[in-house]
Amino acid sequence: MGPTATLPVHRLSDPAFAALAAGRPAAATLGELRRSQLSKHLLLLRELVAAGEVPGYAALVAAERADPAGIRALLSRPLVGVWATRRLSALRTGAPAPEAPPDYLASLVSGTAGRRLTATHDGLSITVRIEDSDPLRAGLGLPPTPTLTAAELDRWQQLLTGAWRLLVAQLRPDAEVLATVLDCIVPVEPDPAARGISATSADAFGAVAMSEPADATALAVGLLHETQHSLLNAVQYLFDLHDRPDALGYSPWRDDPRPAAGILHGAYAYLTVTRFWRTRRADPLAAFEFARWRAAVLTAADGLLAGGTLTAAGARFVTALRAEVRSWLADDVPATVARLATGANADHHLRWRLRNHEVRPGDARLLADAWSQGRAAPRIGSRLRPAPRRALEASSRLDLIHATLRGGPAPAGTADGDLAYVQGDEAAALRAYRKRVVADPGDDTAWTGLALTAAGSALRDAPEVVAAVHRALGDPSVDPLALASWLSS
Structure with missing residues (x-):
């Protein structure tokens, strides 16, 4: 009998895991998270093929032989995860899924690249697709806008240019993370009751649904916030962080009780938001946001660590997160x-x-x-x-x-x-x-x-x-x- 075959697995070292929890992931860590999400999409696709005929799959296999990297890039797109998850769920339950058509894969292989936004500052660039026509874009949980007009697209470009300048100049390491993780923006309808709304999905790593922000600063903060959600979703695909993810408790960011998993998401998202305001605290309003959110993140972290809802990995994650914010308590504000x-x-x-x-x-x-x-x-x-x-x-x-x-x-x-x-x-x-x-x-x-x-x-x-x-x-x-x-x- 020959040697037992072993499959590659996705791993993070303890130092890499701690740095990720502190909001300072290395490039290698981000690469591992991206590969794990592609693995998820491939596993979902395998299940779909096993369940029956998938239109476009044969063409995908043929194209992959000619251009492996290009097809892998297509299959890594966030909305592929939304489609595959919805489609597999529909096949298993027998429920209709009109937002996840069977022929989506065929259209993906033959489709156009779509419209893009780009920005460059101080030698660092970002390219983001504007996803304003794919029917699956509603899968991020917010009502999408119709296809953007030329004027609307231009406003998004101007906002990204300004936001990118701010991020590269003040938080270059976070900007590097953003450039690696962010794949597309889904423009959504504004909520009259909110200053701006945004969302991510655990099925769509690297996608952000967002209403048009008021200014470049709001876009910078929104992208930092939502990218953290994407990262944490990817972490939670690899590691169980909660024993009781649904246990309700206090969240400093919402007026309703939140499950433990949601409280951790809030703390992790506001980690980078707090770091952003920290760099700008010479301005009184920025100093207020910094002082408020550093305390709120600590409150959330302390509650999670004391609440008995975390696994050992979750406790390590939250401890590293807390240590990062606690180091900012020495920073003075008026x-x-x-x-x-x-x-x-x-x-x-x-x-x-x-x-x-x-x-x-x-x-x-x-x-x-x-x-x-x-x-x-x-x-x-x-x-x-x-x-x-x-x-x-x-x-x-x-x-x-x-x-x-x-x-x-x-x-x-x-x-x-x-x-x-x-x-x-x-x-x-x-x-x-x-x-x-x-x-x-x-x-x-x-x-x-x-x-x-x-x-x-x-x-x-x-x-x-x-x-x-x-x-x-x-x-x-x-x-x-x-x-x-x-x-x-």
Whole structure:
């Protein structure tokens, strides 16, 4: 019997894995991730061929003999992964998949190269395909735009030119990663409720779906963010990072609870975003973003490490990520900016609790009765709502902070309490928020503001409990601060 044949496997050394987790992957690491994604596509294609006839497959095999590298490049395209995954799922379940036509492979072999954006700065270039006609582009989860007009394509080119200049000049190693990983941009329709939207798919390594950004800086940040998602998706194809990926918890980037896998994605994406703002922190708004996100990434990493949801590989990954951000804590930012950044993170967590934690009505009634009868507060807490709703971050106070740091006027309709808080007059802010809560106990924004400015009370730890008891009492004469103090005791 001859020697046993061995198949090549994809591996990363411990140092390469740690550098990747820290957001500093070597070129060899990126090459290994790209090859692993091609392997995934080839395995999916093999399963499709085994399941039945695949139009275009014979032509693909013939073309591969003549141009192996060219066909491998075609099969590495992100939307091939979307097609193969959807098509195989449809074959296995019998469900229709009109967005993944059987003849997609044939059209891929005979198709044109499509339109491209290119940019060069200081000797480093990037080339990106604009994917604005492939029917599979909706597979990244956002509604795509129609085919771009010449003017729209030109705007994207101008934005990429400006973004590339920023990235190469300030974050060249990250720009090198971007040039290696990013394959295509799928333009998508904007969301009126968001400043800009973007997404990636675990089936489409190197593809970014994105609405047209406001400026070059927004494009630079968006590409950094989404490319990190692609990298982490590729890592998770090779390594199990979570024992309980669906366990819900707090994410500093969303107003709804997120699964552990999503929290790690957020932390990893904001790792490079934070590094970007770090290079620009001479500007007050950039310093605010840097200070806010370095703390948020640490919060997320600490929560993951303490939450018991990670595998050993996941713990190594998050530990390396955390160490990278922790090294930035020594970087100074102006005191006013630091105060606003700390407050913005606290504001988000308080709003998150008020939105997503609930006190059972019977428990709120028990606490209200104890208050009315002059008894000590029973030890009663809250629970995560059974079916939390999806929500992106939205905050009028955050909008005011951004406007203030830009040196612009306050947005129309800004509340007096918010103005006082941002200006540093917490006593005036406390009075204003207290007045608003008494006038309308259902105003969660006012409760959050009260919790931000009321030191050392249950309002900081469990604002939803204080609010629920106050509402159960239904008595506007009840001082919310006195109630919070009673609950704290």
